[in-house]
Amino acid sequence: MIYVATVHYKSDKWIDVQLAYLRRNLREPFRVVSCLEDIPEEHEQKFYKVVPAVGAHAGKLNLLAAEILAEAEPDDLIMFLDGDAFPIADPMPFVHRSLETSVLVAVRRDENGGDPQPHPCFCVIRVGDWRRLCGDWSPGHYWFNSKNWRISDPGGNLLATLQRESEPWTPLLRSNTTNLNPVSFGVYGSIVYHHGAGFRMAEIRGVIMNQPERLKAIEQIPILRYPVRKITNLRIKSWKKMQIEMNHRIGDDIFTQIKEDPNFSRTLDDKVAEVS
Secondary structure (H helix, E strand, O other), rough: OOEEEEEEOOOOOHHHHHHHHHHOOOOOEEEEEEEOOOOOOOHHHHEEEEOOOOOHHHHHHHHHHHHHHHHOOOEEEEEEEOOOOOEEEOOOOHHHHHOOOOEEEEEEEOOOOOOOHHHEEEEEEEHHHHOOOOOOOOOOEEEEOOOOOOOOOOOHHEEEEEEEOOOOEEEEOOOOOOOOOOOOEEEEEEOOOEOOOOOOOOOOOHHHOOOOOOHHHOOOOOOOOOHHHHHHHHHHHHHHHHHHHHHHHHHHHHHHHHHHOOOOOHHHHOOOOOOO
16 A cells, blocks of 8 residues: 655645546555645545644654554555655656665755755655654754755755665656756656645745856855945845746646646656656
8 A cells, every 4th residue: 555645735726636646647556644734624535534734844744654654554655745746657666666675765856956865745665664764854964065055954854864774765866858947847757746836935945046156146245335235135136036936937837737738747858658
């Protein structure tokens, strides 16, 4: 049995979409367990089980895992999925091959400043291994990204545990042949789609990471007189706002395609198998 653990936050727009793509692409028995925060109650009947939403995103994922562990068998699988992520092809052949030689398979977002940790937008692990490792999606463990920023994000503590226990894991990497955004609208391994920031403003770190080098350099010059720095900062804020608004427009267009065309992802990754 596959237990899908997913969180939906203050919007129900992704619920039917995610469930439809799961039914279309998962060829093995599965049950969906979810946290629904500020979501109309009528959606609860669509899930195998709904867990009360408590804490931040990582905490919700940990609660979902605990609920699954209470009833699942050790050889059952937990598939963690962000609410705006779903399989676009059958992921299980790749998952089963990966779990023969590693403890888990998960998205690794190298494109997000070289993030090294398993990302919960898609991660599959055996129930027994999650219990044995005392799995934890919380941030806490830090690393330095490609810009030498000290970062911790969900999956940080899980990465630390894997390193401490010398447990190998299989990263699923971005496979886009067309990138409408460096971080959002990602296809991974030609089997999983992650919209990115589906429940909040466009990813600010992703926007800042891709801010033009000239603007970033000017922003860091402390000796510029105040009027010059003020004008420069206004330009930077305007650029960031423009990027976020553009991200939203692209996201809205893709969301329409997602609902209307099950093969929408082939425009992003031409290696994705067509589905009927």
